[in-house]
Amino acid sequence: MQKVEIGIIGGSGLYAMPGLTGLREQVIETPFGAPSDAYMVGELDGRPVAFLARHGRGHRILPSELNFRANIHGMKQLGVEYILSVSAVGSLKEEHKPTDFVIPDQFIDRTFARQGTFFGDGIVAHVGFGDPICSVVAEAFAKACEEVGVVGKRGGTYVCMEGPQFSTRAESNLYRSWGADVIGMTNLQEAKLAREAEMSYATLAMVTDYDCWREGHDDVTVEQVIAVMHQNSANAGKVVRAAVAALPAPGGKSPFSDVLKYAIMTDKTKIPAATREKLDLLIGKYL
Ligand SMILES: CSC[C@H]1O[C@H](OP(=O)(O)O)[C@H](O)[C@@H]1O
Numbered sequence: 001m002q003k004v005e006i007g008i009i010g011g012s013g014l015y016a017m018p019g020l021t022g023l024r025e026q027v028i029e030t031p032f033g034a035p036s037d038a039y040m041v042g043e044l045d046g047r048p049v050a051f052l053a054r055h056g057r058g059h060r061i062l063p064s065e066l067n068f069r070a071n072i073h074g075m076k077q078l079g080v081e082y083i084l085s086v087s088a089v090g091s092l093k094e095e096h097k098p099t100d101f102v103i104p105d106q107f108i109d110r111t112f113a114r115q116g117t118f119f120g121d122g123i124v125a126h127v128g129f130g131d132p133i134c135s136v137v138a139e140a141f142a143k144a145c146e147e148v149g150v151v152g153k154r155g156g157t158y159v160c161m162e163g164p165q166f167s168t169r170a171e172s173n174l175y176r177s178w179g180a181d182v183i184g185m186t187n188l189q190e191a192k193l194a195r196e197a198e199m200s201y202a203t204l205a206m207v208t209d210y211d212c213w214r215e216g217h218d219d220v221t222v223e224q225v226i227a228v229m230h231q232n233s234a235n236a237g238k239v240v241r242a243a244v245a246a247l248p249a250p251g252g253k254s255p256f257s258d259v260l261k262y263a264i265m266t267d268k269t270k271i272p273a274a275t276r277e278k279l280d281l282l283i284g285k286y287l
């Protein structure tokens with residue numbers, strides 16, 4: 001199988017990647033179950049790229065139902081080094097306006113019903129996550145926004161909530177008091193799992209609404225999110241395309257390609273055979 005170094009995860013409103021040529025659908029099975037959909041593998045301006053619709057084509061999967069482990073493992077199987085995530089987010093600050101892009105560099109976890117690690121079942125590992133976003137991919141996104149001529153703010157905190165209901169006003173104001181920038185329901189587990197799988201991850205967060213904190217402004221609705229996504233999806237496509245072109249040349253390695261080297265705590269002789277087998281792609285080189 002040809003190595004595909006670049007993976008794109010498309011969120012609400014982005015169910016295909018414009019400009020992908022030579023497309024083939026690749027159905028991937030993983031030891032963690034089925035990914036959200038087939039991976040659409042093709043070339044973007046000559047570079048092999050794999051696209052996955054996070055919620056499945058037709059938007060069928062709730063944030064809490066997403067099999068994040070399968071989605072990220074599938075990317076690893078393809079040989080992905082850099083994951084580019086595209087997501088719709090609510091703004092928690094006046095200055096982040098609908099249609100702006102934000103490239104967050106931090107997360108706050110407000111989820112409670114998700115699988116956010118590949119480890120367990122007899123193996124313990126703790127990876128560093130102080131800087132959850134890969135600056136190489138974030139820089140490519142920032143450069144791409146500039147090139148395309150859209151607002152692309154580098155840095156900011158993404159609150160990841162469980163959903164599927166949007167926040168209460170008290171919650172929204174609480175997150176604002178913490179200084180957070182944007183809110184969504186999907187990116188934190190992807191970032192954690194990408195790190196455990198030694199891949200790079202960054203998010204292009206498209207502001208679609210002001211959540212529910214802004215006085216004199218309508219509370220967020222799906223209608224509003226989709227309307228802004230539609231209005232701005234061409235820009236999102238252009239930015240992703242330019243970001244792919246701005247990534248390191250083929251053959252590059254993620255800066256996180258050896259983070260598991262000192263992260264595994266478990267005595268090698270004590271790792272159950274079934275767990276070893278399940279995690280072979282991720283930890284085989286260390287055992
Ligand atoms: C359609 S509004 C809520 C929905 O939109 C965001 O999805 P994604 O991150 O996949 O773009 C948010 O996280 C929620 O899942």
Ligand SMILES: Nc1ncnc2[nH]cnc12
Nearest residue numbers: 088089090183184211220
């Ligand atoms: N206000 C919001 N809260 C959570 N997820 C979102 N996705 C888009 N807008 C959102």
